[in-house]
Amino acid sequence: MRLLVLTVLSVALMVVDARFDTLKPLRGNLAQVITPFYWLAERPLRLWEGVSQQFSRRDELIAENEKLKAEALLLQRRLQKLATLTEQNVRLRELLNSAALVDEQVLVSELIGVDPNPFTHRILIDKGEKDGVFLGQPVLDALGLMGQVVEVMPYTARVLLLTDTTHSIPVQVNRNGLRAIAVGTGNPESLELRFVADTADIKEGDLLVSSGLGQRFPAGYPVATVKEVIHDSGQPFAVVRAVPTARLNRSRYLLLVFSDRRSPEERAVDAALAQEAADREAAQGGAAAPTPDAANPSGPAATPPANPLAAPATQASPPTAGRSAAANPAAPSAAHPAAAPATQASPSAAGRAAAANPAAPSAAHPPTAPATQASPAAAGRSAATNSTAPAPAAAPAGGAR
Amino acid sequence: MVVVARSRSRNGWFVWFSLLFALLLSVAPLPEFMAVGRPLWLPLLIAYWLLAAPQWIGMTRVWLLGLAADVLYGTPLGQNALVLALIVFMLLSLHQRLRMFPVWQQSLVLLVVFGLAQLVQLWLNTLTGNRPPTLLFLFPALVSALLWPWVFTIMRWFSRLLRVH
Numbered sequence: 001m002r003l004l005v006l007t008v009l010s011v012a013l014m015v016v017d018a019r020f021d022t023l024k025p026l027r028g029n030l031a032q033v034i035t036p037f038y039w040l041a042e043r044p045l046r047l048w049e050g051v052s053q054q055f056s057r058r059d060e061l062i063a064e065n066e067k068l069k070a071e072a073l074l075l076q077r078r079l080q081k082l083a084t085l086t087e088q089n090v091r092l093r094e095l096l097n098s099a100a101l102v103d104e105q106v107l108v109s110e111l112i113g114v115d116p117n118p119f120t121h122r123i124l125i126d127k128g129e130k131d132g133v134f135l136g137q138p139v140l141d142a143l144g145l146m147g148q149v150v151e152v153m154p155y156t157a158r159v160l161l162l163t164d165t166t167h168s169i170p171v172q173v174n175r176n177g178l179r180a181i182a183v184g185t186g187n188p189e190s191l192e193l194r195f196v197a198d199t200a201d202i203k204e205g206d207l208l209v210s211s212g213l214g215q216r217f218p219a220g221y222p223v224a225t226v227k228e229v230i231h232d233s234g235q236p237f238a239v240v241r242a243v244p245t246a247r248l249n250r251s252r253y254l255l256l257v258f259s260d261r262r263s264p265e266e267r268a269v270d271a272a273l274a275q276e277a278a279d280r281e282a283a284q285g286g287a288a289a290p291t292p293d294a295a296n297p298s299g300p301a302a303t304p305p306a307n308p309l310a311a312p313a314t315q316a317s318p319p320t321a322g323r324s325a326a327a328n329p330a331a332p333s334a335a336h337p338a339a340a341p342a343t344q345a346s347p348s349a350a351g352r353a354a355a356a357n358p359a360a361p362s363a364a365h366p367p368t369a370p371a372t373q374a375s376p377a378a379a380g381r382s383a384a385t386n387s388t389a390p391a392p393a394a395a396p397a398g399g400a401r
Numbered sequence: 402m403v404v405v406a407r408s409r410s411r412n413g414w415f416v417w418f419s420l421l422f423a424l425l426l427s428v429a430p431l432p433e434f435m436a437v438g439r440p441l442w443l444p445l446l447i448a449y450w451l452l453a454a455p456q457w458i459g460m461t462r463v464w465l466l467g468l469a470a471d472v473l474y475g476t477p478l479g480q481n482a483l484v485l486a487l488i489v490f491m492l493l494s495l496h497q498r499l500r501m502f503p504v505w506q507q508s509l510v511l512l513v514v515f516g517l518a519q520l521v522q523l524w525l526n527t528l529t530g531n532r533p534p535t536l537l538f539l540f541p542a543l544v545s546a547l548l549w550p551w552v553f554t555i556m557r558w559f560s561r562l563l564r565v566h
Contacts, residue, residue, distance in 0.1 A: 002460050002461065003487070003490045006464045007487075010464070010479035010480070012479075013477075013478045013479030013482070014477045014480055014483075016478075017477045017479065018529065023478055027478065030469070030472040031472050034469055034472050034473045035473070037425055037473055038473075040425060041428045041429040041430065042429075042430060045430055113430075114430060115474065115475065116427055117526075118436040118437045118439070119526075122475060124475075151475055158475050165530075165532070188433075
């Protein structure tokens with residue numbers, strides 16, 4: 001009898017928990033009491049790690065130190081190149097009329113527990129609702145995407161990993177943009193691409209990056225590398241297996257990504273507003289004295305004497321005007337996220353900066369800050385990049401206008 | 402039993418402490434190759450206390466404990482609660498016989514009981530989309546049944562020490 005009551009109760013609870021949100025607060029509160037269990041369960045292991053670290057030998061530490069120094073040097077070299085590359089990337093994207101890929105904000109969190117069920121790949125992290133974690137938030141480690149948040153508790157959150165059998169992620173081949181869906185297999189070292197045509201151009205060693213099509217993961221993060229492609233004439237599709245780039249079962253520190261959560265419409269409106277403000281200021285300032293394009297050896301098709309200081313669409317030199325006119329028709333339509341390019345500082349960068357930082361719109365104002373105006377990346381980005389970026393950036397950007 | 406009905410049921414805290422410890426063990430990190438065979442610590446301890454000191458542990462209490470386990474594992478509320486309640490029901494209905502059995506025979510019975518529990522667990526998991534592709538889900542039941550004699554011996558030693566009954 002009692003079993004009957006309890007069974008009915010459990011089933012009711014399960015249905016309610018799966019279908020509605022009413023039990024979430026109760027769950028959150030209970031979780032607050034219970035999740036320290038994970039912390040406690042890990043104590044002995046951590047203690048052991050701590051002890052073994054205490055007694056690790058001096059030469060080992062020195063060796064590790066050397067290695068880290070060398071690594072830092074390598075990374076710094078790459079970082080130097082990154083500034084110019086990002087700059088170039090933003091400019092090219094501007095030409096392509098697409099939204100700029102902006103640095104997302106991240107939050108570092110630590111893994112505190114692993115799901116005891118070996119058939120589900122879920123982990124528990126030490127950041128929760130109080131830190132702004134939200135449902136569906138993407139999670140990365142140093143090497144690639146790891147998964148997404150599926151349950152948020154006050155101080156902790158549960159993350160579903162890419163390789164869980166219930167998880168799929170839209171990806172594309174980095175080499176040629178071929179789209180596919182990577183499905184978890186339940187094996188932490190393997191993903192499977194579904195519905196890839198037998199004739200598709202995909203081969204061993206290809207890097208798969210997130211395509212951002214599911215509107216959940218940011219685009220462009222590495223997801224996996226293709227391990228094998230099996231063409232079986234008996235099968236309708238090719239069997240493609242891939243190895244996740246993230247160390248799904250080894251990473252201790254994870255990054256929670258806060259991407260821009262404004263809708264494309266909001267972004268477009270912001271961009272349009274920034275654009276209008278800039279135009280108005282440009283009109284007030286009048287056509288500034290056209291300065292000759294700062295001699296620019298690297299500027300590719302940079303020939304038009306486009307004026308880097310004041311280049312609103314209306315008063316730009318003919319070739320530029322043609323280009324901006326071509327790009328402009330899209331501008332008023334709010335459906336286009338980055339619709340108003342080619343004229344002033346990159347609209348998306350400006351719009352974003354306007355949202356993030358009140359000082360930015362004035363930076364986009366042409367006469368005051370030529371360098372920033374010319375280099376959209378610098379406008380949107382911090383002053384730190386500014387110090388390095390402007391010199392190489394200003395010239396080609398002027399050419400692009 | 403050495404201590405005969407002299408003391409009323411005492412040291413009930415130890416029952417709950419051991420059950421919480423089982424909960425702790427059930428989320429303790431294990432190397433990957435062992436995780437598949439993670440013993441069902443909570444059902445094991447519940448089985449022991451049902452045989453040794455049934456007055457401390459009832460179906461409702463176990464059900465509540467199951468809810469705690471659900472929150473801990475992140476399964477839908479009620480899943481583990483239901484499974485644990487079923488285990489208690491089966492063990493209670495076998496109670497009289499089970500007490501008379503030698504330990505290895507208890508092990509066999511528990512193998513069946515835990516296996517059934519894992520099967521129910523599998524069905525419930527399937528409802529939320531997590532279906533292990535193999536029969537490996539029965540492995541924990543086997544490991545737990547093999548562990549039963551040790552658990553039984555150790556726990557009896559402890560409960561005699563603390564005079565829980």
